[in-house]
Structures are given as C-alpha cells and as structure tokens.
Amino acid sequence: MDWGNIFGNAVGEIISPTTAAYALAAIGLGIHFGYTGLLNFGQAAFLLIGAYAFAIPTLAGAPLIVAILCAIACSVIFAFILGIPTLRLRADYLAIVTIAAAEVVRYIVTTTGLTDFTGAANGLSGFKGTFAAINPIPEGRYGFGPFSYNEYDWWVRIVGWSLVVLASLLVWLLMRSPWGRVVKGIREDEDAVRSLGKNVYSYKMQALILGGGLGSIAGIVFILPRAVQPANYTTGLTFFIWTIMLLGGAATIFGPIVGSMIFWVVLSLTQGVLYGAIESGALSFISTTQAGQIRFILVGVALMLLVIFRPQGIFGNKKELSFSV
Amino acid sequence: MSNSESAVVSGHPLVKGEVGPGCAKVDPIVVADHVTRQFGGLKAVDVDHLEIPRGQITALIGPNGAGKTTMFNLLTGFDKPNTGTWEFDGKSLAGVPAFKVARAGMVRTFQLTKSLGRLSVLQNMLLGATGQKGEKLIASLFKPIWRKQEEENTARADDLLARFKLDAKREDYAASLSGGQRKLLEMARALMSKPELIMLDEPMAGVNPALTQSLLGHIKNLKSDGTTVLFVEHDMHMVTHISDWVVVMAEGRVVAEGPPESVMKDPAVIDAYLGAHHDEDLGDLMEDGPNPVLEAERKAREAHPEIEESPGWAENPTPPTAEEKQA
Numbered sequence: 325m326d327w328g329n330i331f332g333n334a335v336g337e338i339i340s341p342t343t344a345a346y347a348l349a350a351i352g353l354g355i356h357f358g359y360t361g362l363l364n365f366g367q368a369a370f371l372l373i374g375a376y377a378f379a380i381p382t383l384a385g386a387p388l389i390v391a392i393l394c395a396i397a398c399s400v401i402f403a404f405i406l407g408i409p410t411l412r413l414r415a416d417y418l419a420i421v422t423i424a425a426a427e428v429v430r431y432i433v434t435t436t437g438l439t440d441f442t443g444a445a446n447g448l449s450g451f452k453g454t455f456a457a458i459n460p461i462p463e464g465r466y467g468f469g470p471f472s473y474n475e476y477d478w479w480v481r482i483v484g485w486s487l488v489v490l491a492s493l494l495v496w497l498l499m500r501s502p503w504g505r506v507v508k509g510i511r512e513d514e515d516a517v518r519s520l521g522k523n524v525y526s527y528k529m530q531a532l533i534l535g536g537g538l539g540s541i542a543g544i545v546f547i548l549p550r551a552v553q554p555a556n557y558t559t560g561l562t563f564f565i566w567t568i569m570l571l572g573g574a575a576t577i578f579g580p581i582v583g584s585m586i587f588w589v590v591l592s593l594t595q596g597v598l599y600g601a602i603e604s605g606a607l608s609f610i611s612t613t614q615a616g617q618i619r620f621i622l623v624g625v626a627l628m629l630l631v632i633f634r635p636q637g638i639f640g641n642k643k644e645l646s647f648s649v
Numbered sequence: 650m651s652n653s654e655s656a657v658v659s660g661h662p663l664v665k666g667e668v669g670p671g672c673a674k675v676d677p678i679v680v681a682d683h684v685t686r687q688f689g690g691l692k693a694v695d696v697d698h699l700e701i702p703r704g705q706i707t708a709l710i711g712p713n714g715a716g717k718t719t720m721f722n723l724l725t726g727f728d729k730p731n732t733g734t735w736e737f738d739g740k741s742l743a744g745v746p747a748f749k750v751a752r753a754g755m756v757r758t759f760q761l762t763k764s765l766g767r768l769s770v771l772q773n774m775l776l777g778a779t780g781q782k783g784e785k786l787i788a789s790l791f792k793p794i795w796r797k798q799e800e801e802n803t804a805r806a807d808d809l810l811a812r813f814k815l816d817a818k819r820e821d822y823a824a825s826l827s828g829g830q831r832k833l834l835e836m837a838r839a840l841m842s843k844p845e846l847i848m849l850d851e852p853m854a855g856v857n858p859a860l861t862q863s864l865l866g867h868i869k870n871l872k873s874d875g876t877t878v879l880f881v882e883h884d885m886h887m888v889t890h891i892s893d894w895v896v897v898m899a900e901g902r903v904v905a906e907g908p909p910e911s912v913m914k915d916p917a918v919i920d921a922y923l924g925a926h927h928d929e930d931l932g933d934l935m936e937d938g939p940n941p942v943l944e945a946e947r948k949a950r951e952a953h954p955e956i957e958e959s960p961g962w963a964e965n966p967t968p969p970t971a972e973e974k975q976a
Binding site: 494497498502504509513515 | 747752759768839
C-alpha cells in the first residue's frame with residue numbers, strides 16, 4: 325500500500341473546497357438546528373438551489389455577481405415557501421416538509437422536460453468561466469507536498485475558506501447579541517419567548533433564511549471544482565451535513581468547520597486504506613465498489629456512536645446537554 | 650346563580666353598584682365580554698362579563714377544570730376563543746397575537762414553568778427586557794448600537810435577581826434551578842418588561858413553604874409598585890391573605906366574585922369547590938390570622954374617613970405611571 329499517497333490525499337481533504345462547502349452548509353444548519361431549534365432535514369435542497377440558480381444564469385451569460393445574487397434570492401424564496409406554512413406549527417412539521425421539499429426540487433431538476441435549463445439527469449457544466457476570470461493568481465502550479473494545486477484550484481480554496489471564515493464570524497456576531505439570545509430562547513421554549521413579547525414567527529423565519537442562504541452559498545462553492553449533478557443532492561447529502569454538525573457540536577462556532585474536516589479526512593483515509601488493501605490482495609472478499617459503500621456504512625455507525633456517547637459533539641458543552649430539557 | 654342568600658354585602662369600594670358575578674369595577678384594567686371557548690362538546694370558558702380592577706391583586710380561583718388557565722390563555726392570545734371581545738387599558742386585544750399582548754403590557758407566567766433551560770439565569774432575565782435594539786437582525790451585528798442598553802438591562806436584571814434571591818445563581822443554567830427557583834425566575838423575568846398587568850398562573854404550585862412566604866411578599870410589592878396582579882391559585886391561605894378581590898370560576902363560568910372574606914362564605918363558591926352536600930365553610934381556612942391587606946385597608950379608612958365618602962375607593966388613588974415607576 326502506498327501510505328504516503330493515502331495520507332497525502334487525506335491531508336489534502338482538510339483544505340479542499342468540498343470540505344469548505346460542507347462546512348458552510350453545516351454552519352447554516354447550525355443556525356437552524358443548533359441555535360434556533362428548527363429541524364431542517366432538507367439542507368440538500370438549499371445546496372441544490374444555490375448550485376442551479378448560480379449555474380443556469382451563468383450559462384445564460386449573466387455576470388458572476390448576478391448569478392450569486394440569483395442563488396441567494398432563490399434560497400430566500402425557497403425558505404419562505406418552506407417557512408410560511410410550517411413555522412407556526414410544531415417543530416416536527418418543518419422536518420417533514422423540508423425532507424419532502426428537498427426530494428421535490430431534486431425530482432424537478434431531474435425531469436427531462438426541463439433538460440434545456442437543468443440538463444436533467446446529466447446536470448450542468450461549463451459555468452466556471454466567470455469565476456475563473458476574476459482569479460488574481462497567475463497561471464501555474466503552487467504549493468508543496470499534498471497541497472500542490474494549480475491557480476484555479478487555489479482560487480476556489482481561498483474563496484471557499486474565506487466564505488467559511490466570514491460565515492463563522494457572522495454566526496459569532498449574531499449569537500453573542502440579543503438577537504442570538506432570542507433565537508436560543510426559541511430553541512428552549514417558544515411559548516415562553518412569545519409571552520415576553522417577541523415575534524417568534526419572524527425570528528424563526530429570519531433564522532431559516534439565514535441558514536438556508538448559507539446553504540445556497542455552500543452549493544455554489546460545492547460546484548466550483550466540479551459539475552452540477554442532481555444525483556449529488558439526495559437526502560444522503562443532508563445527513564452528511566447533519567453528521568458534520570453533530571460531530572463538531574451543534575451550537576458551536578468551530579464545530580461545523582472541524583466536523584467537516586474530520587468527516588472528509590476520515591472518508592478519504594478509509595477509502596485509501598480499503599482500496600489499498602483490496603489492490604494488495606489483503607482484502608479479497610470485497611470489490612472496490614463495495615468498499616465505497618462500506619465507507620458510508622461506517623459513517624452511519626459513527627453517527628450513531630456519536631449521538632449515543634458524545635451528543636454534544638467535539639466542541640459542545642457537556643454541561644449544556646446534561647440537562648434533559 | 651344568585652347571591653341573595655350569600656354573606657356578600659352589597660357595595661364595595663372597588664365596585665360600581667352591586668357586588669356579584671360580572672359586576673362593573675370603578676377602574677377596570679381588563680374588561681371581557683361574552684368570551685367562550687369550546688373544546689369539542691365541552692364549553693371550557695363561557696364568561697359573559699368580567700372586569701379586573703386596576704392596581705389591585707385579583708385572585709382567580711375555582712376547582713380543577715373550571716377554565717381558569719384557558720381564560721388566561723385566551724386573554725393573553727395563546728388560544729383563540731370561539732366568541733368574545735376584551736379590552737386591556739381601553740385597547741381591544743381580541744385576536745391579537747400573544748407577543749403583541751405582552752408588548753401591550755399584559756405579561757403572563759405559566760402553570761408549568763417555562764424557564765429556558767440551556768440559557769443562564771441572567772440570559773433568561775435579559776430576554777424579558779422590551780424594546781431591545783440588539784434584537785433586530787442587522788443592528789445585532791454591531792455591538793456599539795446595543796451595548797449601552799444591554800448594560801442598563803443587565804443592571805435591572807441584577808437588581809431583580811437580588812430581590813428574588815437568585816443573584817447567586819446568575820451564571821448558572823436555568824435548568825439547574827429547583828422547581829421553586831424556576832417559579833421565581835419566571836416571575837422575575839416577566840417583571841423585566843415592566844408590565845402593567847402581570848398574570849401569574851399558579852405561582853405557588855410546587856413551591857416550598859419557606860419560598861411561599863417570600864413569593865407572597867414579592868406579589869404584595871408588585872402592588873405597591875403600581876402593577877396590577879391577576880393570579881390563579883388553589884392555595885386558599887394565599888388567596889385570602891394577599892388578594893383584594895376574588896373571582897370564582899366553575900365549569901367555565903364566573904359564579905361569584907367579591908372581597909376574599911365574603912366570597913369564601915358564598916354558597917355558590919362552596920358548592921363549586923366542595924359539592925352541594927358539603928357543609929364546611931371555606932372561610933374557616935382564613936381563621937388562622939388577620940389578613941394584613943384588609944388590616945391595612947381598615948386602618949387607612951380610619952385615618953382618612955373622607956375617602957369613605959368618595960365614590961372611588963383605591964389605596965393608590967392614582968397608580969404611578971410608567972415614567973414614575975422608572976424613576
């Protein structure tokens with residue numbers, strides 16, 4: 325087995341744009357679930373909407389900024405559509421509606437009737453031009469060891485992680501403020517907050533829009549190094565984002581970032597080790613395709629172990645969760 | 650039901666005309682008309698007319714299932730009535746959402762305490778403050794906009810926490826408090842908004858006797874600060890000791906009201922509480938000591954006989970305004 329290569333790939337995942345995208349999506353989900361207590365099981369839909377609402381206008385010739393604003397606007401509209409009927413109801417209803425809505429939008433973009441716009445099952449590609457055009461890094465290959473990329477790959481990483489830092493800063497500013505206090509109060513007991521004169525519905529809507537907006541930006545970062553593929557936006561994506569958020573700690577600033585890094589490093593390591601073992605003949609009873617599936621079985625087991633033995637995550641406050649609220 | 654056989658003397662300084670269920674008050678803060686709420690075949694609340702006197706402590710009593718908490722929920726916008734209108738301070742609040750009712754100055758607590766477990770005691774308190782600039786999404790990002798207001802609110806919260814003997818728990822999670830302390834916290838939190846009317850749903854339930862004494866003191870202090878208090882309670886000692894006025898509900902209706910000493914002897918009340926065959930007088934419960942509130946009223950009347958002649962009776966003829974309270 326080529327251990328150097330396996331570790332090199334794994335370490336590279338720490339700063340990969342995909343890790344940044346998942347971290348952003350998990351930060352958004354943290355606003356929903358960790359701070360406000362909204363059970364959003366459709367974060368994948370926000371990533372999908374971000375991706376398509378960015379790629380479709382770009383392919384139609386829109387400038388970069390227009391495409392980004394379009395992605396954000398679409399996620400806001402989607403958040404309203406989800407929130408208006410459900411945020412007045414108990415938390416469980418939002419969970420049902422979001423998981424269904426996420427599947428609905430995925431089926432919509434996959435329908436052949438919309439092939440001209442969404443590319444149906446083939447998805448979209450060729451939308452990186454406007455983003456690459458503003459890349460200030462001269463052409464060439466930079467970096468060392470496992471962190472050696474060309475100018476475009478560096479550009480995606482720099483922008484992706486800058487957005488992660490900005491989003492974390494935003495969450496930190498919000499959650500230390502009276503606004504954050506209100507949404508945390510809503511997480512604990514929304515009737516109590518209502519009885520103190522706060523418009524709970526409006527706060528929940530603001531939180532849903534904010535977290536969804538971050539999800540749609542994550543969707544843009546996610547597609548910059550690859551093509552738009554509807555198959556990427558299954559409920560599986562939502563559950564990976566949940567795993568990442570819970571791994572790091574739901575109501576924490578650094579939790580989603582570190583959670584995303586650990587998630588992707590572990591996925592890469594297990595893939596490298598399993599594939600290496602199969603190629604070297606040490607594992608003869610499974611194929612590489614099966615090994616790919618086993619990784620995700622491991623993710624499921626890890627998630628179960630996590631919520632049983634460390635429900636507060638890595639950064640979470642044990643004391644905070646020791647109360648049965 | 651009629652009050653003809655009851656011990657209630659007609660006329661009372663808080664009341665215009667005869668004392669009886671639904672009687673008009675000299676200075677009402679809440680006026681409710683034809684409020685009904687039906688749960689399937691059960692009429693949980695069916696109140697024709699009810700007025701709550703301003704600046705006084707009013708007890709809402711009644712057997713289990715009488716509709717007291719439902720009435721609370723309706724008045725505060727947490728539940729919607731089938732019919733009915735009500736006014737608070739002259740403004741109609743029928744159909745107004747709960748958070749706007751609270752902003753109007755009518756703040757409630759809950760029978761099952763709703764402390765916000767994973768927030769600290771201080772954070773719980775600060776949440777009660779109204780008109781916070783930092784609660785707006787954009788403004789919250791810039792601390793200088795809300796820092797000063799936050800400091801003022803923190804000072805107020807510390808003051809209230811000290812009054813309620815919770816200052817030692819300031820930084821603890823509310824979930825770590827005992828049941829009685831949570832009741833205190835909920836009451837203190839409601840006071841952060843400087844309400845005109847505070848509605849306490851069973852403030853004594855589950856509170857140990859030592860704390861009960863201090864809670865009683867707090868409620869009396871509220872009245873001297875000019876806040877109107879309406880509370881639901883089963884503990885007759887508390888009702889007779891601190892309330893100026895008692896409203897009795899049974900099966901959704903107001904069956905009697907009056908000053909505590911006479912309403913306990915009202916056959917309608919005894920009927921509602923204990924059933925028609927019970928011959929024990931509820932008033933026995935208050936025989937264990939003089940009622941300090943009534944004592945004070947009696948002394949005040951002796952000292953100022955001219956008040957007796959004036960039609961409007963109140964200990965504080967003009968309750969202090971919001972500005973005076975702040976001062």
